Amino acid sequence: MRTSLNQQIQSSLMFxxxxxxxxxxxxxxxxxxKRIMKPSDDVPGTNRALSLRSSIxxxxxxxxxxxxxxxxxxxxxxxxGDMAQVIxxxxxxTIEAAKSDYTDDASTTQHVAELNGLMGQLVDxxxxxxxxQYIFSGTATSTPPVQANPGPIPDPAVQPYIxxxxxGVRMVQVLxxxxxxxxxxxxxxxxxxxxxGNPAGAGSTDVFTMVKNLGDAISGGNVDQISAQLKNIDKxxxxxxxxxxxxxxxxxxxxxxxxxxxxxxxxxxxxxxxTEDIDLPTAIVELKSQENVYQTAxxxxxxxxxxxxxxxxx
Amino acid sequence: MSGTFFGISVAQSGLAAQxxxxxxxxxxxxxxxxxxxxxxxxxxxxxxxxAQSQEASSLGVSSIGSGVNxxxxxxxxxxxxxxxxxxxxxxxxxxxxxxxxxxxxxxxxGEPSDTGLQTDLDNFWASWQKVATSPDSMPTRSGLLEDASxxxxxxxxVSRQMTDMTGDxxxxxxxxxxxxxxxxxxIGRLNNEIGTLSSGAVPANDLLNRRDALVQELAKExxxxxxxxxKDGFVISIGxxxxxxxxxxxxxxxxxxxxxxxxxxxxRDNAPVQINGGEMKAIADLRDQVxxxxxxxxxxxxxxxxxxxxxxxxxxxxxxxxxxxxxxxxFPGGVTAANICLHYDSNPPDLxxxxxxxxxxxxxxxxxxxxxTTTTESGKSDNRNALAIAQLxxxxxxxxxxxxxxxxxLIGDIGGASATAQTQAKANELSLYQFTTQQQSISGVSLxxxxxxxxxxxxxYNAAAKVLGVMDEMLTTLVNIK
Numbered sequence: 020m021r022t023s024l025n026q027q028i029q030s031s032l033m034f035x036x037x038x039x040x041x042x043x044x045x046x047x048x049x050x051x052x053k054r055i056m057k058p059s060d061d062v063p064g065t066n067r068a069l070s071l072r073s074s075i076x077x078x079x080x081x082x083x084x085x086x087x088x089x090x091x092x093x094x095x096x097x098x099x100g101d102m103a104q105v106i107x108x109x110x111x112x113t114i115e116a117a118k119s120d121y122t123d124d125a126s127t128t129q130h131v132a133e134l135n136g137l138m139g140q141l142v143d144x145x146x147x148x149x150x151x152q153y154i155f156s157g158t159a160t161s162t163p164p165v166q167a168n169p170g171p172i173p174d175p176a177v178q179p180y181i182x183x184x185x186x187g188v189r190m191v192q193v194l195x196x197x198x199x200x201x202x203x204x205x206x207x208x209x210x211x212x213x214x215x216g217n218p219a220g221a222g223s224t225d226v227f228t229m230v231k232n233l234g235d236a237i238s239g240g241n242v243d244q245i246s247a248q249l250k251n252i253d254k255x256x257x258x259x260x261x262x263x264x265x266x267x268x269x270x271x272x273x274x275x276x277x278x279x280x281x282x283x284x285x286x287x288x289x290x291x292x293x294t295e296d297i298d299l300p301t302a303i304v305e306l307k308s309q310e311n312v313y314q315t316a317x318x319x320x321x322x323x324x325x326x327x328x329x330x331x332x333x
Numbered sequence: 334m335s336g337t338f339f340g341i342s343v344a345q346s347g348l349a350a351q352x353x354x355x356x357x358x359x360x361x362x363x364x365x366x367x368x369x370x371x372x373x374x375x376x377x378x379x380x381x382x383x384a385q386s387q388e389a390s391s392l393g394v395s396s397i398g399s400g401v402n403x404x405x406x407x408x409x410x411x412x413x414x415x416x417x418x419x420x421x422x423x424x425x426x427x428x429x430x431x432x433x434x435x436x437x438x439x440x441x442x443g444e445p446s447d448t449g450l451q452t453d454l455d456n457f458w459a460s461w462q463k464v465a466t467s468p469d470s471m472p473t474r475s476g477l478l479e480d481a482s483x484x485x486x487x488x489x490x491v492s493r494q495m496t497d498m499t500g501d502x503x504x505x506x507x508x509x510x511x512x513x514x515x516x517x518x519x520i521g522r523l524n525n526e527i528g529t530l531s532s533g534a535v536p537a538n539d540l541l542n543r544r545d546a547l548v549q550e551l552a553k554e555x556x557x558x559x560x561x562x563x564k565d566g567f568v569i570s571i572g573x574x575x576x577x578x579x580x581x582x583x584x585x586x587x588x589x590x591x592x593x594x595x596x597x598x599x600x601r602d603n604a605p606v607q608i609n610g611g612e613m614k615a616i617a618d619l620r621d622q623v624x625x626x627x628x629x630x631x632x633x634x635x636x637x638x639x640x641x642x643x644x645x646x647x648x649x650x651x652x653x654x655x656x657x658x659x660x661x662x663x664f665p666g667g668v669t670a671a672n673i674c675l676h677y678d679s680n681p682p683d684l685x686x687x688x689x690x691x692x693x694x695x696x697x698x699x700x701x702x703x704x705x706t707t708t709t710e711s712g713k714s715d716n717r718n719a720l721a722i723a724q725l726x727x728x729x730x731x732x733x734x735x736x737x738x739x740x741x742x743l744i745g746d747i748g749g750a751s752a753t754a755q756t757q758a759k760a761n762e763l764s765l766y767q768f769t770t771q772q773q774s775i776s777g778v779s780l781x782x783x784x785x786x787x788x789x790x791x792x793x794y795n796a797a798a799k800v801l802g803v804m805d806e807m808l809t810t811l812v813n814i815k
Contacts, residue, residue: 020774021774021775021779021782022773022774022777022779023372023773023774023776023777023778023779024365024366024777024778024779024780025365025366025368025773025777025778026770026773026774026777028366029368029766029769029770029773030770033766055445057436057439057440057444057748057751058439058442058444058445058744058745058747058748058751058752059435059436059439059748059749059751059752059755060752062745062748062749062752063745065444065445065744065745065748066741066744066745068445069444069445069451069737069740069741069744070737070741072445072451072452072455073451073454073455073737076452076455076456076458076459077455077458077459077726079459080458080459080462080463081462083459083462083463083466084462084463084465084466087466087467088466152469152714156712157709157710157712157714158699158710158711158712158713158714158715158716159709159712159713159714160469160712160713160714161469161713184712185709185710185711185712186709186710187709187710187711187712187714187715188710189468189714189715189716190716190717190720191465191466191716192462192465192720192723192724195727198720202714295445
């Protein structure tokens with residue numbers, strides 16, 4: 020086949036061009052570290068990469084949820100622990116006061132004074148704040164859960180405090196399929212009846228009424244009456260412990276979620292890297308080989324275009 | 334007996350022929366680097382037998398021809414190959430244009446990356462999770478409004494990029510039509526010159542080359558069909574209608590259609606031009622089908638976001654205890670990616686549906702109280718609605734795909750089309766190269782060949798000159814007989 024001058028030029032131009040394009044692509048990949056720089060580089064790979072990125076974002080957000088919510092749960096657990104201790108002290112006090120040799124006036128005054136102090140402690144614990152939120156108010160966190168009973172129903176003389184929060188439980192999503200509660204409404208802990216009966220069981224009262232009744236019994240000096248308070252106190256004590264156990268289980272589930280999230284995130288990031296990023300050794304080898312091809316193409320072009328009968332035939 | 338000076342005239346015709354051949358050779362070499370130049374060749378034909386060259390011989394009459402005739406210069410070409418080359422040029426221009434436009438679109442979209450729409454979408458849903466975890470925190474709510482705003486702006490941006498691209502394609506269409514008209518006019522003018530100059534005999538080769546080059550250029554813009562020969566009856570048509578016939582030229586014009594796009598018509602009778610190839614076809618396809626398809630998919634994504642979030646938002650209660658209004662703005666003509674934004678106040682303001690912009694407390698994160706139970710659940714720290722909206726991220730929409738899946742489908746479509754265009758463009762470029770090679774092989778100037786010919790013509794000239802010299806000596810001898 021006959022070849023013309025233009026053909027030679029066109030052909031060497033085209034191959035040099037092709038080599039240069041491949042070299043540039045290899046350069047871009049190696050320098051950016053990315054195998055997929057635009058969707059057309061790998062269409063199914065791009066689909067995977069976008070999906071993985073979205074999943075990683077989700078996992079990060081769940082981990083963030085746990086980090087933000089866990090302190091609240093820890094504080095709640097601590098408050099419940101304190102409350103259990105106070106009720107335990109109240110129980111000891113009851114047993115002490117029920118001994119017949121402590122029914123004299125001096126002991127009674129002492130006991131009642133201590134009881135009032137313990138009542139105050141209970142109110143304070145119930146109104147614990149985390150930041151600027153009351154932790155035992157359900158979801159009405161700007162209202163103190165325990166307030167003095169303004170009356171007339173129920174009678175403040177019978178029930179000294181009322182529950183002013185609501186029944187809301189806030190759930191926080193920690194895994195795709197798991198949402199955990201992060202608060203216990205105060206009526207549940209303090210054994211208030213908000214329409215479903217007393218959480219600690221029939222026949223029990225809320226803790227403050229319990230303390231008040233005990234105070235009245237001690238003031239009355241009747242040992243049998245004092246002893247009769249023990250049943251209510253025990254019910255309340257078990258109730259608080261039960262709540263504490265529940266929160267404990269949420270705490271451990273949150274910690275479990277944190278571990279799962281951390282592992283999942285590592286796995287997803289690895290998968291994303293496998294999809295999107297270049298394998299550095301491969302990329303460098305590719306770069307070197309394209310450089311060689313390009314250099315060869317240039318050299319051949321330079322030598323070939325110099326050949327011509329015009330320069331040889333003198 | 335042949336004439337006295339018969340031999341001299343024979344030798345002289347040889348001299349003239351070789352000298353003329355050298356002229357043609359010089360012309361070839363001068364134009365060697367012009368890719369549209371087709372090499373020329375002097376046609377040397379034996380001179381015919383004249384009466385004066387006849388001599389009696391034993392067999393009757395013997396005669397010698399009268400030298401060499403060397404008037405004709407022909408272009409070396411193969412019109413079949415040139416046809417193929419033109420078609421390859423049309424296809425290659427089409428795919429190259431598609432490839433470059435789709436690459437631009439990919440660059441505008443910028444996925445996969447940390448700064449694309451996917452990231453903005455993910456951050457939007459994540460912000461709802463943040464609000465669900467800290468419902469009464471004003472900074473968190475403000476952050477949500479910021480992220481929602483960023484998502485809207487990104488959608489606006491991508492939509493605008495596509496609209497701008499459509500505008501550019503329209504400008505390109507108008508531009509190309511002007512170019513086609515210019516080239517068609519020039520071809521008609523060349524036809525005129527060719528007709529005048531040739532007047533039935535050998536046409537001017539340079540004009541023919543120029544015309545071929547123009548036709549090749551024209552073939553890049555539209556798919557043309559060429560019939561007719563070099564002289565009269567030279568016809569170029571597009572889609573069955575004549576563009577140029579001899580010196581008559583039909584002009585094209587553009588007109589805006591109902592979508593605001595420039596369509597191509599024949600000026601003479603307003604009939605639409607049937608374009609099936611070349612850059613014009615690429616422009617028309619991209620502008621009328623491909624890009625509107627992508628814009629439609631993007632608009633659907635925007636619509637689904639607005640519909641599902643607004644529906645859930647209205648079921649919630651905000652920080653002040655009021656029921657939730659619209660979160661995103663709803664438009665009577667429908668939500669598109671170009672107009673999606675946060676809900677702002679209507680004029681006059683609707684108290685039941687106030688603006689969300691600048692009012693983080695109006696984000697309805699809380700769920701409502703259940704009227705069936707006697708207990709209250711709704712409060713400042715209630716997050717049921719925020720949680721429900723956050724979980725819309727993975728919820729199927731009315732199209733049965735999740736919003737993420739819809740977006741990934743769109744990116745897949747664009748990526749796939751771009752990848753196809755790249756492959757096709759490369760393949761067609763290669764094909765074009767093959768045909769160019771073939772055409773150059775036939776019509777291109779080969780310096781080696783010309784150099785060899787130069788030796789050939791020089792030697793022949795020297796020999797003819799020598800013959801002339803010897804004839805001259807012989808005549809001198811004759812004349813000097815005393």
